[in-house]
Structures are given as structure tokens and as C-alpha cells.
Amino acid sequence: MGVKKNNTTGSQSDTNFFDRVYDVAKLIPHGRVTSYGAIAKYLGAARSARMVGWAMNACGGRDDVPAHRVVNRKGILTGKHHFQGTNLMQQLLENEGVEVIDNQIQHFEKLFWDPMQEL
DNA sequence: AGTGTGACACTGG
DNA sequence: TCCAGTGCCACAC
Numbered sequence: 001m002g003v004k005k006n007n008t009t010g011s012q013s014d015t016n017f018f019d020r021v022y023d024v025a026k027l028i029p030h031g032r033v034t035s036y037g038a039i040a041k042y043l044g045a046a047r048s049a050r051m052v053g054w055a056m057n058a059c060g061g062r063d064d065v066p067a068h069r070v071v072n073r074k075g076i077l078t079g080k081h082h083f084q085g086t087n088l089m090q091q092l093l094e095n096e097g098v099e100v101i102d103n104q105i106q107h108f109e110k111l112f113w114d115p116m117q118e119l
Numbered sequence: 120a121g122t123g124t125g126a127c128a129c130t131g132g
Numbered sequence: 133t134c135c136a137g138t139g140c141c142a143c144a145c
Contacts, residue, residue, distance in 0.1 A: 017142070036127055040141090046128085048141040053126035058143090072127060079126030 017043065021055035022062065024115050028069045031096040032113040033105055035073045042115040053079060068092040075108030 024039045036049040045051065052070070056079060059065040068089040072078045080089040080103055090100045099106035 040127080045141060047139080049127040050125050050140080051127090051142050054124090054143070056126060067126080070126080073129095074127095077126090082126055 017045075017051065018055040018058055021052050022059060022065045024119075025056070025059075025065045025067065025070055027115065027119070028066060028113055031098060031111070033069050033071055033075070033093070033098060033108065033111050034113045034115065035071060035075075037073050038112075038114050038116065039070065042119070049073075057082060066092075069096075071105060071108075075105040075112075077103040077105070 020043045021039055024034075024042060028034055036052040037046060040046050040049040040052045043052075056065065056067040056070060059067060067079060068077075068083070070079070077089050077093070077100065080086070083089045090103065093100045093105065098111055105111065
């Protein structure tokens with residue numbers, strides 16, 4: 001996985017979209033979770049929910065981005081496999097007070113944090 | 120410039 | 133109701 005950011009000819013759109021994702025992710029309240037689609041939609045790219053996850057992958061060096069608070073629409077820690085170990089993502093969520101069983105967030109709808117609704 | 124990929128979301132059977 | 137396949141947009145090579 002290369003996944004290295006290089007500013008080719010200084011295109012702004014490059015990190016801009018990613019930065020938006022990071023910004024929203026950072027805005028996620030403690031003990032709260034959201035879905036890729038929600039963030040993507042907030043950014044204006046509802047169909048690009050996958051890009052949000054891709055952005056998270058690129059964040060693999062930023063501790064400022066709580067990617068563990070971002071899950072898919074099902075409330076499953078899909079990206080957990082991408083994290084360092086295996087239950088790290090789950091442990092982090094549990095540490096925040098979120099019930100996570102078998103990579104599945106309990107009361108996901110209740111803990112769901114919609115940036116569009118809050119912001 | 121085109122191709123392939125990707126931590127999703129949606130619709131159909 | 134659940135499982136599977138397709139579609140989408142943006143980034144990387």
C-alpha cells in the first residue's frame with residue numbers, strides 16, 4: 001500500500017476532500033459514532049461513501065482522526081481489519097462507552113451521530 | 120490519459 | 133427477512 005500523499009502540481013482538491021473527512025471525524029463527539037455515508041453526504045458526495053473510508057486509510061498517521069468512531073451504515077466495524085491489531089478499534093469504542101459485540105455496535109441508531117443533523 | 124481499486128450504499132431476487 | 137450483485141465517485145499508478 002503506497003498511500004502516500006504527494007502534491008502533484010499543487011492540486012488543492014487533493015487533500016481538500018480528505019481534510020474534510022478528517023475535520024468531520026474530529027468533530028465526532030466522544031462516545032458517539034457515525035457512518036461513512038453520513039460524512040460523505042455531508043461533504044456533498046453521498047455516493048462516495050467509499051472515499052471516506054479511503055480517506056481514513058490515508059489518515060493512518062494522524063491520531064487526530066478517530067477512525068474507530070466511523071463505521072458503515074450497518075454499524076459494523078468494517079475497517080477494524082485495517083487497524084493495527086484486531087480488537088483495537090473495538091476496544092477504543094468500548095473505552096468511549098460504546099457497546100460493541102462481535103464488531104457490531106449495539107444501539108447504533110442511538111449512538112449514531114449525523115453531522116448534517118448536528119452541523 | 121486510462122485503468123484499477125476501495126474501511127460503502129442501494130436495489131433486486 | 134436476508135443474501136448477492138451492481139453502481140457510484142474520487143484517488144493512486
